[in-house]
Amino acid sequence: MASAISELADFAVQTDITVQWGEMDAAYHVNNVVYLRWFEHARVIYLDRLEYPVVLEQEGLPGVILGKQDCKYLFPVRYPDTITLGIKVTEMGADRFVMHCKMYSQQHQRLVAIANATIVTYDYQKQCKAPIPEMLRQRVQAIEQQV
Numbered sequence: 506m507a508s509a510i511s512e513l514a515d516f517a518v519q520t521d522i523t524v525q526w527g528e529m530d531a532a533y534h535v536n537n538v539v540y541l542r543w544f545e546h547a548r549v550i551y552l553d554r555l556e557y558p559v560v561l562e563q564e565g566l567p568g569v570i571l572g573k574q575d576c577k578y579l580f581p582v583r584y585p586d587t588i589t590l591g592i593k594v595t596e597m598g599a600d601r602f603v604m605h606c607k608m609y610s611q612q613h614q615r616l617v618a619i620a621n622a623t624i625v626t627y628d629y630q631k632q633c634k635a636p637i638p639e640m641l642r643q644r645v646q647a648i649e650q651q652v
Contacts, residue, residue, distance in 0.1 A: 512609055512616055516591025517651040520550045521611075524586040534581035540608065541576060544620045547592040547606050555644045567626040567635035572601060574622040579615075586612040593652075594645045600634040601625045602645065 513519055522543050530536040548571075552558075558568060582588065589609045596603040601623055608618040628635040 510589060510591075510609055513589060513591035513607060515652050516593050516607070517648050518547070518551045518554055518593065519589055519591045520547055522546065522588045522590065524582060524584045524588060526584045529584055534583050537576075537578060540578065540582075540618050540620070541574065543588060543590060543608060544574065544576065544606050544622065547590040548604055548622065548624070551592050551594075551604065551648075554648060555641065557641055557644065566638055566641075567628050569624050570627040572623040572625040574620065576618055576620040578618050580610065580613065580617040582610060582617050586610050588617065594649060595621075597637065597642060597645065600636055602637065 524535060528535045528539045552569065558566060587610075589611060590606055591609070592604055592606045594602050595605045604622045604624060606620045606622075607616055608620070609615070610617045626635045626637045626641070627633070
């Protein structure tokens with residue numbers, strides 16, 4: 506992983522993704538939907554680092570669900586390339602938190618996209634929002650303090 510990328514220096518959680526030939530579309534660049542899949546992958550990596558369930562509830566903990574996302578496309582990506590994603594939590598509310606992600610092309614040495622998502626803690630049994638557990642808050646703070 507290219508951890509020396511200054512654009513991603515303030516992201517404690519980073520992951521690399523190898524661009525696949527089949528991710529390109531007829532315009533000969535990676536299709537816009539693929540960027541959202543990469544962002545989803547980065548969110549799951551972050552949740553894995555938290556040791557928090559992605560969907561299913563464990564021991565009475567609420568799950569998490571995507572409430573909203575956006576992506577600003579800055580530069581077209583083509584095969585072959587490796588994309589480094591940096592992801593962090595930038596805001597925490599009572600029942601939601603915001604994740605910010607930057608996607609960086611190693612081939613072109615530049616940002617290719619910036620994305621944001623609102624993640625809601627959700628009680629799947631009651632089918633409603635749930636407060637963020639204190640344990641989850643503490644784990645997020647611990648990760649974010651690593652930079």
